[in-house]
Structure formats: C-alpha cells, structure tokens
Amino acid sequence: MKQKVYLNGEIIPREKATIDIEDRGYQFADGVYEVIAIYQGKPFKLTEHLERLVFSAAELEIECPPLEKLEQECQRYLASTDYSQQNGKIYLQLTRGVCSRTHAYPDGLESVLVMKAGPLGEKPESYFKEGVKIIIRPDERWSRCYVKSIALLPNIMAKKEAKREAAYETVMERDGFITEGSSANVFIVEKGTLITPPATNYILKGITRQTVIEDIAPQKGLEVKEESIALTRFLAADEIFLTGTTTEVMPVIQVNDKEVAKGQVGDVTQTLYQAYRQLTRSQ
Ligand code: PDD
Numbered sequence: 001m002k003q004k005v006y007l008n009g010e011i012i013p014r015e016k017a018t019i020d021i022e023d024r025g026y027q028f029a030d031g032v033y034e035v036i037a038i039y040q041g042k043p044f045k046l047t048e049h050l051e052r053l054v055f056s057a058a059e060l061e062i063e064c065p066p067l068e069k070l071e072q073e074c075q076r077y078l079a080s081t082d083y084s085q086q087n088g089k090i091y092l093q094l095t096r097g098v099c100s101r102t103h104a105y106p107d108g109l110e111s112v113l114v115m116k117a118g119p120l121g122e123k124p125e126s127y128f129k130e131g132v133k134i135i136i137r138p139d140e141r142w143s144r145c146y147v148k149s150i151a152l153l154p155n156i157m158a159k160k161e162a163k164r165e166a167a168y169e170t171v172m173e174r175d176g177f178i179t180e181g182s183s184a185n186v187f188i189v190e191k192g193t194l195i196t197p198p199a200t201n202y203i204l205k206g207i208t209r210q211t212v213i214e215d216i217a218p219q220k221g222l223e224v225k226e227e228s229i230a231l232t233r234f235l236a237a238d239e240i241f242l243t244g245t246t247t248e249v250m251p252v253i254q255v256n257d258k259e260v261a262k263g264q265v266g267d268v269t270q271t272l273y274q275a276y277r278q279l280t281r282s283q
Pocket of ligand 1: 155
C-alpha cells in the first residue's frame with residue numbers, strides 16, 4: 001500500500017502533498033522536528049516526544065498546536081498507515097510558516113505541520129552484538145542544541161564524514177569535552193557507573209537517554225551520573241555506548257583508530273540494550 005502523509009490536518013497521498021517555496025522551513029531551516037519509533041503499531045514515548053516538540057517550538061516562538069491536539073493528530077495519522085500494526089517510525093516537522101523571504105519573521109504566521117511514517121530502519125544485529133566504530137570531530141553547532149531544530153547542516157556533515165570513515169557515528173567534542181553524536185547521545189561506563197554529559201544547552205535531552213536514566217538503570221540497580229566528560233576520560237572508559245530513537249542502545253568498541261573497552265561489548269552495555277529491547281518490544 002502506498003503511504004499517505006499528513007499535511008496541516010489532511011491525510012493525503014505523498015504526491016499530492018505540496019509545500020510553498022516560501023515556506024520558511026525550506027528557505028531558512030526555520031522549524032523543529034521529532035522522530036518517533038513505533039513498535040508493533042504503538043508509538044514509543046509519544047507524549048515525551050510531543051512535549052519536546054512543544055518545548056522546541058516555544059523556544060523559537062513557532063506557533064504550535066497544544067499537546068493533546070498533537071497526540072490526537074499523530075494517532076489519527078498513524079491509524080491511516082501500515083504502521084498501525086508493525087514497527088516503523090514517524091517523522092514530524094513543524095515549520096514557522098510561509099511569508100516573503102525576510103530574516104526577522106513577521107508575527108502571526110500560521111505554522112505548517114507535516115508527518116510521514118516509514119520503516120523503523122532497524123540496524124543490523126551485528127552492530128549490537130559486536131559493537132561499532134565512531135569518530136570524534138569538533139562540535140561546530142550553535143549553542144542552543146537542546147532545541148530539536150531542523151537546521152542540521154553540522155550534523156549531516158558530521159554523519160557523512162563518519163560514513164566516509166566506515167564509522168557508525170561522529171561524536172562531537174567542544175573545548176575538550178564530549179557533547180553528543182550527530183543524531184544520538186553518548187554514555188560511558190566507569191566501574192559499573194553510567195556517566196553521560198549533563199543536559200545543558202550543548203546537547204539534545206534525548207528521550208532514549210532519559211529512558212536509560214529514568215527507567216532502565218534504576219530497574220537494573222545501576223548508578224547514573226550526569227558529568228562533563230573530557231576526551232581523555234572518554235577514551236579510557238570501560239565501556240561506551242550511544243542512545244537514540246533509531247540507534248537504540250548501541251555499543252561502541254572503536255574510537256577513531258583506537259580500540260576501546262577491550263574491543264568488546266561490555267556487560268553493562270549488553271544489559272542495557274537487552275532491557276531496552278524488552279521495554280520497546282513488549283509495550
Ligand atoms: N535524532 N542528539 C541529537 C543531536 C539527535 O538528533 C538525536 C535524535 C538524539 C537522540 O534523541 P532521542 O533519543 O530523543 O531520539 C540526540 C533523531 C533520531 C534524528 O535526527 O533522526
């Protein structure tokens with residue numbers, strides 16, 4: 001079945017969905033977004049994702065429907081797709097609206113809400129069983145990374161570079177401290193304790209990160225600390241893993257050309273990724 005998309009309240013065939021060339025999302029990357037995983041037809045942490053969308057929109061003064069309306073519309077759209085029964089994901093984007101191109105946005109614009117469902121894009125099992133390589137690059141982004149903005153040029157350049165280096169992800173470093181991946185958060189394990197950079201303005205407060213901190217770690221009796229991680233400390237960690245909606249809990253065994261965590265998926269990471277699987281596949 002051909003998937004339909006959602007455009008400002010209408011659920012229509014993909015080829016009928018048209019966006020004005022003066023949409024500020026198109027001209028200025030003036031918008032915010034979310035990516036929500038669907039497991040067996042149920043969106044995972046839907047409310048948390050939509051709350052973050054409302055928050056991101058408010059930070060940028062973009063008009064946004066209320067949370068309840070977003071939840072209803074998301075469920076209504078999902079019910080019209082194949083993903084109401086199986087695994088998938090929804091991309092949700094809210095742009096400021098349409099106006100003749102000018103930097104300072106006029107007041108009172110009507111925002112444009114788009115949703116598109118697609119396959120979850122589950123990663124090969126070997127990534128989780130054997131671990132992945134990452135590379136480290138300078139963090140070239142602005143200082144409001146807590147906003148999930150569609151302005152992603154530094155992120156896409158960083159991800160492309162990872163691909164070029166046959167790595168899964170680029171983890172970024174600002175002033176000698178690790179921030180996050182181009183589309184994932186990062187944790188280390190030291191003597192059984194999980195450590196992740198604090199949710200300052202320099203990182204996105206990931207929903208998967210929060211799931212590990214608030215749901216899984218307490219359930220497994222693991223301590224978590226939110227602390228700045230210097231690059232040297234990062235490279236000496238017992239274990240390293242990434243978290244994200246499409247990344248889930250991904251073990252890292254190589255940083256640049258250096259083996260980390262003895263080149264093996266550590267026990268703590270394995271426990272966490274199995275618990276995450278359990279949580280998402282049994283909701
Ligand atoms: N990215 N950090 C950044 C910069 C991200 O773009 C993402 C998610 C995360 C993880 O957040 P969460 O756990 O809420 O998915 C961290 C999405 C998946 C994307 O851009 O496709």
